[in-house]
Amino acid sequence: MHDWLLKKDEYRPAPDRIFFIDKSMLSIVSRISRLKREERSSTSFFYTLNPGLKFLTTVALVIVISFLRDFSSVVLLFSYFLLSLALIDISEIKKIIGVAVFAFISSAVILTPSVLMGNFLNSLIICIKVVSTVMAVNIFAYTTKNQDVTRSIKTLRVPDILILVFDITIKYIVVVGDIAVNMLNSLKIRSIGKNDHKVASLGNIIGFLFIKSKKFSEDIYSSMLCRGFNGEYTVKESSAGFGLYDYIYIVVNTLLIAGVLI
């Protein structure tokens, strides 16, 4: 055993900022945790709806709101989305409102010249349309399991192979994200002094993740070949039936769409 290993180092760390590691880690962890939202225990209205029905209705509402020109109809749909928002879990309401507020501010900034030119009402309609669309998509995303999201795309006759790619992508974002968090943890606990090459360290981690992702994709393709994959993949359509809530949802949305279009 070498001498230096037999005695304690006289070492006092030099001051250095390492918060970039924590910040990177937090941002990855929060994104992964959103993708991991699989275990839904909520039995409230939106969470129990048929995913395919919810998906089709969301698409229909987004198309309808994009066609609307009348201020009162736009406000009516916006109110409907606000009401829908009130029916989901409080923690998710906060997140959706956060995204919606950001969307509103972004579109308001973009439309500022238009407002200054006197197109206040049209600009307001566009802003409300943007916020409503963001809310509609987020309500669907937050109240539907990832696997149901991909299955529900099937109702639009999206090719199965694309759904497979989508499924695998979601799964491996989580896997690679976990690896990224562990690597940042490793960087954090080995950053015991002054690191003058922080960007290089992060660059190395990103490079490694790229190599790892490539290996994952090769392995998964090999494993698919070993299990008889021949380019054809069949996604089973969601087998969830319709319940009382689904019929209520259909009636309300049909009346709403008919009301704003007529």
Add this chain to the structure above:
Amino acid sequence: MSALIDITGLSFRYSDSKALDRVDLSIHEGDSLAVVGPNGSGKSTLLKIMNGLIFPESGGYSFKGVQITEKALKEPIFSKAFHKSIGLVFQNSDTQLFCPSVYDEIAFGPIQMGMDEKQIEQRVGDCLSLLKIEHIKDRAPYNLSEGEKKKVAIASVLALNPEVLVFDEPLNGLDPKTKKFLKGLMIEVNNAGKTIICATHDFEHIKGVFRKVLVLSEDNKAVFLGDYDKIMNDEKFLLQNNLK
């Protein structure tokens, strides 16, 4: 003699499940402790808490008499000194290695410690020879075999000269020769005065390395803390706790 690591009533939960339930543990300088338990018993979680990567829901953890909390580790100087004192060898070596070459990987710590070129070269050379990996010093870590990656990961932690070495399932996926080598290394490092803590399933290969053992049960409680040989010869206890 006061304990180096003192854990009292420590509990931890992940969002959907319990990971540790009121665990008590105290480790003295120079101790060698194996943390054993079935899958999901909280071994890795305990090691992560010991290394200040996550923080307990309740209970306390103190290192050299100082409480390790999220707030305490937000202080950069303290955080660096703490991480210098306790090194973790991750279960998956891939996630531990992020430098372009094995040499850079091992030199990462000494460079940060502000050592001069000669000292760094000596320390890295010593670690390479100790782990018998001189021949791969210029290779990229991601191209190595699992055994070589593990050795590089250990060398990169040893280069920091920590007082405590924590191993998370170090023998997983390694061939018998590498396992034997790592067993010898752990004994050697412990004899050099370092405290070693190791989570493992591999009882056969760690015989003679540890003096103490902490057994975690399937319901995440500490069911035994004491003499390693005594408990590892208790067939009934091992079967009861899904260890055999």
